[in-house]
Amino acid sequence: MNTYEQLPTAQESALAKLCSQELAAVIETKLDVQSLSLSSPDGQLKQVEIPVSALRLMVNLLTELGEGNTVKLVPIHAELTTQEAADLLNVSRPTVIKLLDDGTVPFHRVGNRRKVRFNDIRQYQNQLEQKRLKALNELSKMDQELGLGY
Incomplete structure (x- = not known):
């Protein structure tokens, strides 16, 4: 079975729900690009520039996972x-x-x-x-x- 076809576990759903709320709270919707800080596996902070449209998509994806749904991304021209x-x-x-x-x-x-x-x-x-x-x-x-x- 492909990973996108598997239902998220209860733990994954709870984490996704929390992440969607946290991410939604920090998105600057008036910007085109937003800077995020991420920790690399070695503990270093990395600044990443991400289009706000992609951040909104991530919030939607995390919200669906938080509700226990599976998600499959399909490109519009697919x-x-x-x-x-x-x-x-x-x-x-x-x-x-x-x-x-x-x-x-x-x-x-x-x-x-x-x-x-x-x-x-x-x-x-x-x-x-x-x-x-x-x-x-x-x-x-x-x-x-x-x-x-x-």
């Missing part, structure tokens, strides 16, 4: 297999293949394998979310019109 796309969408691989074959999500072939861009999967997820929100708003409006609202 190409995914149908199984990886299915895992991200939390659906079966045959469901993803149907989305591809129906033209709902674009793909291309590399040899005999379908490849899906991460951005296209994220766009599909965003479209689903918008449809869900629209349906919820319509249901809420109907509830109000019928006097069923809270």
